[in-house]
Amino acid sequence: MAKRVRVVRWGIPVAAVAVVAAAVGAGPVIAAVGGEPSLPDKTAEQLLADVARTWQHGPMPQMSGTIVETASLGLPALPGLSGPGPSGATPVSLLSGSHQLKIWYAGENRFRLMLPGEMSETDLISDGDKVWFWDSAANKATRLTAPAAPGGTATPFPLPSGPASMPATPEQAAREVLKAAGTDTAISVGDDVTVAGRGAYQLVLTPRSPDSLIKDVRVALDGERLMPLRVQVYAKGAAEPAFEVGFETLSFTSPAPENFAFTPPPGAKVEQGVDVPAAGRRPETAPGAQDGAHEETRVVGSGWDRVLVAPLPAAAEGKQDEGKQNGRKGGGPDVAALLGGVRSAATPVSGEWGSGRLLRTKVVSILLTDDGRLLAGAVTPEALYRAAR
Numbered sequence: 001m002a003k004r005v006r007v008v009r010w011g012i013p014v015a016a017v018a019v020v021a022a023a024v025g026a027g028p029v030i031a032a033v034g035g036e037p038s039l040p041d042k043t044a045e046q047l048l049a050d051v052a053r054t055w056q057h058g059p060m061p062q063m064s065g066t067i068v069e070t071a072s073l074g075l076p077a078l079p080g081l082s083g084p085g086p087s088g089a090t091p092v093s094l095l096s097g098s099h100q101l102k103i104w105y106a107g108e109n110r111f112r113l114m115l116p117g118e119m120s121e122t123d124l125i126s127d128g129d130k131v132w133f134w135d136s137a138a139n140k141a142t143r144l145t146a147p148a149a150p151g152g153t154a155t156p157f158p159l160p161s162g163p164a165s166m167p168a169t170p171e172q173a174a175r176e177v178l179k180a181a182g183t184d185t186a187i188s189v190g191d192d193v194t195v196a197g198r199g200a201y202q203l204v205l206t207p208r209s210p211d212s213l214i215k216d217v218r219v220a221l222d223g224e225r226l227m228p229l230r231v232q233v234y235a236k237g238a239a240e241p242a243f244e245v246g247f248e249t250l251s252f253t254s255p256a257p258e259n260f261a262f263t264p265p266p267g268a269k270v271e272q273g274v275d276v277p278a279a280g281r282r283p284e285t286a287p288g289a290q291d292g293a294h295e296e297t298r299v300v301g302s303g304w305d306r307v308l309v310a311p312l313p314a315a316a317e318g319k320q321d322e323g324k325q326n327g328r329k330g331g332g333p334d335v336a337a338l339l340g341g342v343r344s345a346a347t348p349v350s351g352e353w354g355s356g357r358l359l360r361t362k363v364v365s366i367l368l369t370d371d372g373r374l375l376a377g378a379v380t381p382e383a384l385y386r387a388a389r
Contacts, residue, residue, distance in 0.1 A: 037192045037199025039223045044187045047201055050226045051178070060105060060171075061225060064259075065196065065250035067101040067169055071243050074235075074361035100248075103169065104255040112259050127260035133273065134262065141264040144273040170220075173245050174228035177205060177217050182303050184208045195220045195229040196247040207304040211383040213363050214304060220246065235363040242363040300387040307377040307387040312339065312368065343368050349381070353388035 042050075102114040109129070115122040120137035131144040181187065190202035200220040207214050213235055220230040230246025264270050297310040313336050346357035346368060356369035358381055367375040367384040375384045 037194055037223060039192050039199055039201060042189065042201060044189050044203060047189065047203055047221060047226070048178075048187070051174075051221060051228075054226050055175075059108070061227070061252050062106050062254045063250060063252050064104045064255045065102075066248045067103060067245060068098060068248045069101065069168065069243075069245040070098040070241075072240070073242055073363050075359075101169070104259040106255050106260065110260050112255075123262070125260060125262045127262070130262075132262045132264075134264075138269075139265075139267065140269045140271065141262075142271045142273040168245055170228040170231050170246055173231040174219050177219060177231060180303050180306070181205050184303050184305075190218060192223075193220050193230075195222075196250040198229065198250065199223040200229050201226075209304050211379045212304040213365070213378050213380065225252070233363065238362055301377075301383070305377070305379055305383060307375055307379060307384060309387060310374045312372045312374050339368065339374070342366055351385050353385050356388075358384070 100116060102112075102116065104112040109126055111124075111126050113124045117137065120135075122136070123132070123134040125132045125134065133142040133144060134140075184207060186206040186208060188204045188206070190204045193200050193202050200222055203219040203221065204216050205219070206216040215234045215236040215238065218230075218232045218234070218241075219228055220232075221227065222229050229250070230244065232241040232246075233243040234240075235242045297308070300307045300309055342359050343357055346359040346366070349356060349358045349367070354369055354371055356367055356371075356373075359366045359368075360381055364376060364378050365381050365384050367373075367381070367388065369375070369388060373388070375387055377383065377387075
């Protein structure tokens with residue numbers, strides 16, 4: 001059933017919407033009309049308040065399901081984008097194609113994320129105070145330790161992003177989107193949709209900034225639990241999403257205990273880690289941010305106009321030998337190969353900011369400067385040039 005679109009002109013951060021509405025009563029009654037879900041009408045303010053309240057006060061429900069992430073950013077054929085390697089997806093391969101993530105969640109410290117490969121799997125498994133990262137292709141198990149609370153006891157893990165080679169979940173993507181939304185965002189309620197067999201509301205966030213390449217972001221919220229089920233990012237002028245992460249199957253039942261039991265198999269290499277691999281690590285602490293380059297990784301701008309500015313790995317600058325002599329790290333073979341491919345496919349550009357090579361797709365612009373910087377964002381090239389200055 002189509003909803004009357006109501007645009008909200010925000011003058012306050014979205015995070016403050018928890019004070020807008022009163023406490024939620026019983027979950028809505030969901031009816032089906034012509035095979036489509038029909039949910040009680042809610043305004044954008046009500047939905048945002050519901051989501052904020054759920055995140056602040058309500059624990060995630062016990063569940064299991066399959067999440068599919070699909071990226072179609074319009075990147076040319078580049079090294080590392082052809083598909084997952086023997087150990088599953090890599091950070092580079094997640095920029096293209098579809099990837100599956102299975103999830104079992106029974107609580108903050110009892111969960112499992114599994115990324116299947118063609119002949120292997122990668123798992124992050126937490127069962128109370130036991131946390132394991134298992135790579136079947138490498139036959140390696142890493143025992144991870146929970147971060148300590150001020151009193152010295154181990155704190156439970158929230159549902160993490162997982163290793164950098166694992167896709168995000170719809171909730172993680174929704175949090176990032178709502179964090180980016182501010183005064184430069186029009187927020188409306190779209191048509192009800194069905195995701196993983198469940199009726200869902202749809203929040204539509206439309207950037208106002210002329211520099212943004214994003215037409216809108218659509219967040220599907222479960223009609224009963226107000227939990228994000230899917231996030232879709234649409235580029236301007238595009239009919240299909242450039243990025244999508246959502247549940248393909250979902251069951252709100254308690255997962256069986258054996259899903260969280262793990263013992264390294266005989267012959268496996270066992271290591272002791274320090275913490276859960278930080279896939280959600282922010283740019284300012286990303287690997288390579290302080291590898292001896294002339295500047296640290298940082299973010300310029302805010303909201304939809306954010307631009308990542310990072311030092312280029314030595315290998316990507318065509319200075320691999322020089323980088324080795326100077327002790328600089330290359331940032332990993334897949335990343336270096338990807339950046340080398342970007343440089344080959346990019347167009348020479350120059351301006352007051354300097355010179356370099358530009359690659360523009362339907363939803364992202366990438367600038368590699370001749371003085372050794374990488375700038376990237378879902379913005380026009382002009383926004384990158386301003387950030388380069």
